[in-house]
Amino acid sequence: xxxxxxxxxxxxxxxxxxxxxxxASQTIGxxxxxxxxxKPGQAPRLLIYGVSSRVTGIPDRxxxxxxxxxxxxxxSRLEPEDSAVYYCQHFGSSQFTFGPGTKxxxx
Amino acid sequence: xxxxxxxxxxxxxxxxxxxxxxxxxxxxxxxxxxxxGWIRQSPGEGLEWIGNIYYTGSSDYNPSxxxxxxxxxxxxxNQFSLHLRSVSAADTAVYYCARHGRTLLRGTVDLxxxxxxxxxxx
Numbered sequence: 131x132x133x134x135x136x137x138x139x140x141x142x143x144x145x146x147x148x149x150x151x152x153x154a155s156q157t158i159g160x161x162x163x164x165x166x167x168x169k170p171g172q173a174p175r176l177l178i179y180g181v182s183s184r185v186t187g188i189p190d191r192x193x194x195x196x197x198x199x200x201x202x203x204x205x206s207r208l209e210p211e212d213s214a215v216y217y218c219q220h221f222g223s224s225q226f227t228f229g230p231g232t233k234x235x236x237x
Numbered sequence: 238x239x240x241x242x243x244x245x246x247x248x249x250x251x252x253x254x255x256x257x258x259x260x261x262x263x264x265x266x267x268x269x270x271x272x273x274g275w276i277r278q279s280p281g282e283g284l285e286w287i288g289n290i291y292y293t294g295s296s297d298y299n300p301s302x303x304x305x306x307x308x309x310x311x312x313x314x315n316q317f318s319l320h321l322r323s324v325s326a327a328d329t330a331v332y333y334c335a336r337h338g339r340t341l342l343r344g345t346v347d348l349x350x351x352x353x354x355x356x357x358x359x
Binding site: 160162164166168173174175176179185215217219220221222224225226227228229230231 | 276284286297299333337350
């Protein structure tokens with residue numbers, strides 16, 4: 131399965147809503163779809179697993195949704211610290227696959 | 238609280254073997270709950286999964302790298318290692334060791350090392 135993400139870059143202001151898309155080349159029926167936040171110089175951080183389950187400690191402004199081939203990460207009210215690259219990731223057939231990422235810039 | 242830390246040469250010559258070790262501290266890697274693996278990020282690129290290993294020694298690899306990569310585990314030292322053969326400049330990247338969910342948080346990478354930049358150059 132190949133994952134594509136759009137847009138490539140998202141430039142928004144604090145307080146705005148960010149909608150990030152992840153599209154799979156085949157239907158993901160297993161529910162193994164996760165989202166990560168990656169800031170420069172830091173290790174990536176797992177935000178969402180199983181399409182929509184938030185990791186403990188992740189703010190509730192982050193939410194995941196979707197099914198089939200189309201999945202979405204929504205950041206409801208952007209904070210300056212949300213500036214990062216966000217990756218979706220699928221697990222299937224013992225393989226981990228990452229999307230190319232969406233860069234979120236906070237103006 | 239488990240922590241992972243990568244170690245190994247930061248500079249590798251073309252055609253040689255890149256070898257990195259990840260040392261886990263704070264908990265044992267001999268658990269049925271997780272796999273242990275490697276992910277890399279080339280400069281300006283996204284994340285690429287390299288492969289992972291279970292503490293018993295069974296492993297899975299990215300098909301694009303499987304001919305050149307071996308991941309091994311040493312449970313007595315609470316370590317796992319990456320060996321990437323016949324490297325080229327395209328293998329220059331930040332290499333992360335990471336915990337992969339097997340029964341807990343299955344299918345995710347829930348804990349990462351700090352990452353180490355390895356440069357392939359003569």
